[in-house]
Every structure is written in C-alpha cells, then in structure tokens.
Amino acid sequence: MSVTDRTIRTPQADLRLSQSSGSGMPIVMIHGSGSSRAVFARQFDSPLADAHRLIAFDLPGHGDSSDARDPAAAYTITGLAQTTARLLDALNIGHAIIFGWSLGGHVAIELASFHQAVNGLVLTGAPPVSRGPLGMLRGFHANWDMLLTSKKVYSERDIERFEAFCFGDSASPSFREAIRRTDGRLRSGVAFGMFAGKGADQKQVVENAPFPVAVINGEHDPLVRLSYFETVAYASLWEQCHVISGAGHAPFWEKPDLFNPLLSRFAETVVKQSAARPARRTEAG
Template identity: 25%
Template sequence: MTTVEARTARRLRRDDPLDEVRSSFLRLAERFDRAGAGSLHATFVVDVAGRGPTTVAIQDARCFVSPGAAHEPDAHLATDPATWLDLVEGRVDGIAAFLAGRLVVEGDLALAARFETLFAPAPGATRVLRTRHTDVRGVRIESIVAGSGDTPVLLLHGLGASKVSFLPTLDGLAGDRFEVHALDLPGFGKSDKPLPAGRRYSMAWMADAVHGYLIRNEIRDAHVIGNSMGGRVATELALRHPGSVRSVVGLGSAVAFDEYRRLAPLLRLTRPQYLAAAPLRLRRTWVEAGLRELFHDPSRVPEANYRAAASDVMLSLRDPGYRMALASCARSLGMEKGRGRTSYWTRLASCNVPTYWIFGRHDRLVRHGYADRVRTALPAARVEMWHDCGHVPQFEHPDRVTDRVTSWLGRIEAGR
C-alpha cells in the first residue's frame, strides 16, 4: 500500500468509526501477550455503542474474539467508539477512562483493570500498565504496576477492599517520576488466600508479606501509602522494617481502636474467622448503601462506580477464603493493644520514618479524634484533618490527594 493509499484508508476509518472498531478487535488479538496471560481463564464482553457486544475469551494462553455476548462473563465493559479506539491505540488507559466515566464496568473490577495488560502496548502508548505476580513465602501477591519513574511507591488497600480501591491514586501518580505498585494484600483481590492459621492476617504478618514483595521485586525502599487497614500495615512495615520505607502516608489509617478494647478478650478466646467460611447472603442494595457510608458526600462518585464496586464486592463474598481473611484481619485489628509497653501507641512513638496522616472529619470507621493521638505520639509527623471528607479520600478527593501526596513525596526525595 502506498503512502497516499494508507492516508486515505485512515481518513475513511475516521469517517466510519464503527468500521475501525471492527478491525480494532483483530489488531487487539494480534497483540495478545501469552506470557502475560499465564494460566488466566477469563471472559470479557466489550460492548461498543452502535457496534454491539464482542466477546474476548482468554483460555489456555490463547485469545479468542467472537461477535455477540457470552453468557455470564467475568467482566462487562461498555463504552463509545471513540473511547474504545483510544484504548486500543494507547491514547488513554482503562483506569483513566473508567475514572472519567468514559468506560462503564460491571462484574470483576480487578479483571477489568487487568484486561489491557493482557496485550502488548500499542506503539506510542501514553502509559503502560503491567500485571505482576510475586511469590512471597508460598503466597502469590498480584499487583498492578504503572509509571516509569525511579521512585517506587506502594499502595495498600483497606479491609475488605483490593487494589482497585486505589485506582485514582495510581492514575494520578504513575508517570515519569514514580513507579507505582498497587497491591492486593494476601487474602484479598486476586492474591492467594491461605487459611487463617497461626499469625496469618495479623498486621505484622501482612507487613512481612509486603516486605517480601519489596525484596522479591528488588525494591530497596519505597514510599508506602495506605488507606484504612492498609495504613496500619504501612505503619507496621515502617516499625518492623524501617530501612525498607522512605515514608508512610496514611489515608484514614486504621490505628489501635481503644474504644473497642473491651471486646479484645472475647476475640482472643474465639475464632470468628472460621464462622466466616459459611455462606453469606447479602443484598446488593445493602452493599451499595454500605459503600456510600464511606463518603461524606456520596454524590462525588458516579452512580455507575457504586454499581461496579457493589458487583465486585458481591463476587468477592462468594469466596470463603476471602471471607475468612476479612474476619481474621478484623479480629487482628480489634485485638490491638491500645495501652502498655507493647501497645500500638507506645510502639508508634518509636517510628523514625517520616509520616503524613490524613483524617476525615466525617469518617464513620476511623474516629477523627485519633488525629490528636497521632500528633501526641509523633510530634514531627504531618497530620491533617479534612473537614469535607469521609473514609476514602482517594476517591472522594482524588485530585487533592494526588497533589498533596506528590508534594509530600517531592519534599522527602529532596531531603534524601
């Protein structure tokens, strides 16, 4: 084909985007990354407005593309022709499109986030996402990695959540300054879910697992950002392995919940995590209502995102391993000592790693009064109270979180 013919073909495709959409699926299949897919078996339905659904099935390290919608796919992606072509050609990535409301997802959010990592990047892609699997003492940890910078940043999710709860921060930080790793902690998301025996799912065990992730990926030290329980794990990592942590940022970070200490003796004598192995029935409306309670102003998040998150939670709750991990971590947090020589607050005062804490005035899970406790324990820490925020600032105020965290990381790096 001559240069003139090629230009004419491109112009005709622009005039008929649906024709270009049809050929885009063929180009996508040609870029399938067999090694990246590994042993994954998953079915995606991509519904492009005006084109109708197309099924993309990944089986036995092969990619099959067929017209029509598969029955009960693992993830359903819906978008318009222009956005789909931007995704295929690498002009935008799926995370950015989802957060901007250009891509609607139903079903397994983690699989949907992994979708584009199953294919070789398009030439000139603005940003490349990678799915990484890391074996830490027999437990496989899945993460999404983005960014080409030489400053590593780890994102640790909260109790019951997964790496997708940090998509806005991943989207905001990943670039030429930072290499960002969003992890599924053991027991959650797509990571392994070992039985809750011994010290598994204690905050110390979780911190050691994250430390193992750093070692296996040859990351000498990193900035660690955690939401809720993830903030507690990040703090524990700094206390147990201070040389591996450049700084800690806690977003609605879990602490020692002193008001629950009367329950600690009961939790030590019982094993409620094994009761969680029994099937659990929840209504979708209850789950969506619970997700809205995490925000001061639920209207800041599009309704489609609540539906997507609720579907993801419902899928997770079908897994008894996830339910036991959830109960085990909750038990560990509830048993945390708030007083005494080995208590959380006493140990926290010995933390020599720079820390930055953000609390939400309207956080219904982590009482905002703990901000003063942190200031007392760590006089050198940076502590902020956001009066227009709930429990998940990274979703309620994503741009503000990105700006503040970027400034914090830059200040720490400048002082190294």
Template identity: 30%
Template sequence: MNKYVKEINGIRTEIIESRGVGTPVFIFHGNSSGASAYVDLLQSEVGDTYRLIAVSFPGHGESAYYREDVTEVTIEQLGEFTVDVVNSFGFDKYVLIGQSLGGHALLESLPAHSNAAGLVLVSSPPIALSRLGDAFLADPTDGLLFKGELSEQECARFGKAFVQTGSIDKLQELVTLIESTHPQFREQLGAGLGAGKVLDEVALLKQSDLPCLMLKGEFDRFLNSAYYDTLLNDDKIKADVITFPGAGHAIQVDLPTAFEVVVGQFIANVTSANVSKPAVASSQESQEVHVNG
C-alpha cells in the same frame, strides 16, 4: 498500567503498577478492598512520574488466600506480608502508602522497612490496644467488617459506609471488591483483633524517624476526628495531618484529584535530596486541603 501476579511466600499476589519509572511507591489497601481501588492514582500524573505499585493482600482482589490451616489473621501478620512484598523487589529506597487496615499493617512493620523514605497513612492513625475506644467510632457497618459471607445488600451497605461523595460507578467498584474478598479473611481478622493482637503502633511511630503524613476525611464514619488531635499534641509523634473536607473513609474515591495532589507533593518532598522533617508542614498542625476532586 501493568497488572500481573507475583508469588510472595507461596501466595499468588495481584500487583498493579503505574507506568512511571521514578521512585517506587508501594500502596496497601484496607479491609475488603484491593489494588484496583487505586487505579485513578496509578493513571494520574503522579503515576506517570513515579513507579506506583498497588498490592492486593491475601484473599483480596485477585490475590490467593492463606493456606487452609490459618485460623486467624493479625495486623502484624499483614505487616510482615508488606515487608515480604517490598523485599521481593529489592529497591534501595521507596515510599509507603497504607489506607485503613493497610496503614496499620505498615505501622506494625515499621522497624523492618528500613529503606523507606516516607509513610502516608490514609484514614489510618496509629493505634494501641488501650486506645481503640478513643480512635474508633461505633462500627457503621454493624459488624460487616468481620462477617464472613455477605449478601448483595450487605456488600452495598458495607461499601456505602466508606464514601461520602464518591460517584455511583466508584461505589460499585468498591462493592465488587468487597464481594470478591475471601470471606474467611474478615472472620479471621476479627478473631485476631478479638484476641487483642494489636501492637502499640503509636510507640512504633514514635520510635521511627520516618517522615509521616496522615490523611483524614471530614466525614469518616469509622474514625473519631478528635483522636488525631491527641496524636498531634504528642511532641514525640513527628507527623502532619491533612483533612479532606467532604471526604469519607475512602478519600481516594471521594476526592481523587485532591488525593493525587497531596500524595504527589509528599512523595516529591521525601524523595528530594534536601528533605526536612516533618515532610509537609513546617510544624505539627492539622491542615485542610481544598482541591476540587
């Protein structure tokens, strides 16, 4: 792996790359996480095959935060950041992976990702302001998602809400990322959401012809599983859904091997010369993956 800092619009940004030299794949994480949450994938066979590029959002991992006069953070703003990151590399073709908040950021910036070959949404179904109540369950962290300073106990409770079967070591890595996140980020993200600043991601996905794969954990404590069914019932949404039995919100932590297999297959499909849409299944159906993690 290669870890370095790249300046993106004046923000010193943490980047961790795999050693592969194939099609580039950009990975964007969720709230209070970071690029290092994808080390297993970067060090996998997929990472040896493709050029995986994991990115830490401002205020996450080892990335600097926004300037001091920023008072709120919106998903659209984070989406613009993903575009700035990708454009700074100048690739003709690439694949996008976004987990949770990172997936929503990619959805809200889809029109600007014109060179993307495919999109993987990990625990990140497209939402709209009017559909938030349908998509999300009651917050299992009791407000920690948008709280600034967190105690050691709160960071541990926050981390446990993301996983179902992940190892103690992997859980501690998540907790460490939560502890290192700039506290203003959570507060200012909450301010943006509280102001209703959410684009219609469902409409944006419908307008896109990008091959899309949605991954969901069977025991995700944040998302309403039935919401995915409403998306699949919309014939204008061209996407497949794969369920990971036994996984929570952070699928890559709970079932890293299964995650690697599914992501690797999708990347191979969408970067092949004769890719068809949808990119994984022959019809829009919810599937389950059974690979030991």
C-alpha cells in the same frame, strides 16, 4: 507512562500487582478490607504515576490475589505485613513510601515497625492505635456498621452496607464485586488479632517513626475519630493532620484533585530527606 500487571508468589499467597513506569521513589499503596488495588485507579491516572513508581497490589484473600495458604497465620495484621515485606523484597525495593488506607494503613504501620525500606508513611482512615480494646475504642467510632469489619460471612445487604460505609455514593460498580470476592476469614482474623492486642503497638511505632508520617483523612469519615489523630505525639508528623473537605473514608478516591497534590508534595519531602537519613536495620521479616 505505562502500567504493567504481574503476579508474585510469596509463601502465604500469590499476589497480583500493578505498577507504573515512573522512575521516582516507589509509592506502595495498600488497600483496605474488602477492596482491591483498583481503588487506587485515580492515583495511577494522574501525574503521580509518571513521577513515581506506583505499586498497588491485592492483599491475600482480595481481588486477583489468591486466598492465604495458611489463613490463621496470614490473616492478621502481622501476617499481612510480613507478606507485604516479602513482596517488597521480591521487587528489590530498598526505599519506598508506603501509603496505607484503612486496613492497609494498619498493615503499613506494622511493616514500618520492622522493614528498612519504609522511608515515609501515609495514613488514611487508619488511626495508629495502642494494643487492645481500649486503644480501638479511642481510635474508632462505635456504631453498628463497625461490626461489619469483623463479620466472616456477608449477606447481599451486608455487602451494600459495607460499600456505602467505605465509599458513600461514590463507589465504582466494581467495588461491590471486590467486597463479594473477599475471603471473610480475613475480616474475623484481623479483628480478633487487633482486639487481642497482637502485633506492634501502632501508636508507639508512629510516635517514634524516624521518617516523615503524613496523616490525610476525609472530613466525614464514618469509621475513625479524627480527634484521635491530634492526640498522637508524632516525632515526625509532616506539616499537620490534613483533612479533605467533603470526603468520607476514601478521600483519595472521592477527592483525588485534593488528595493527589498532597501525596505528591509529601513524596517530594521524603525524597529530599531520605538521602540524609542513615539506613535502618531490618529487625524481622
């Protein structure tokens, strides 16, 4: 198995990505706010990378990707989903599993609302909330550290707090630099858009999904309300809402020995079901 890196230019940003040489159905992994594609290193360093074409990219304003050319348009859930769609199209991906973590999960849900390539959805640390403040309050814990997700300028203390919030004491030394590099305009833009109710109603998208949806969270996630996931009326929930024992907000990083087998088993389910599913029509992009 080999991993290659390349940069793809889209209308909103130049996106840096890594992909494995696996020949199975692509698994596109979308990281959270203040992170980068490096957070998925423990999936690339696993049998998943041989069995599937793993693709991880840096969102605009993150990692090795450029900042957005038009921040007002790009730094929203809808804008990030449209940029992701451009990436899929540039890579000629017609069928894929989309795995979204935290912010990346919300981008993945938005993407699934309009792009035909989504054959399966994996959500981690990303409650599919209804539009507006009430939906946000139902899906997320209300605490002071949540304010960091919308703060435009970070102090060094903010960077330390956000790192601990996302990774506890498991962070790689590079993760703090990824937080420091992030374009803070994205945090404020995404938060404003979600509270204003812009974009798809994510609860409805997940409840009506015509493809399998996997929910895999950490037992001690400080950000999301695990009980909220049980209130969603999924049409196609895979197995159950899985909870990784002893993990926090990033179980795929903290407990890959438990997370990766679930992702692999889900991918097998999607591959089996996708052949029998009628093609979906692209409604926007």
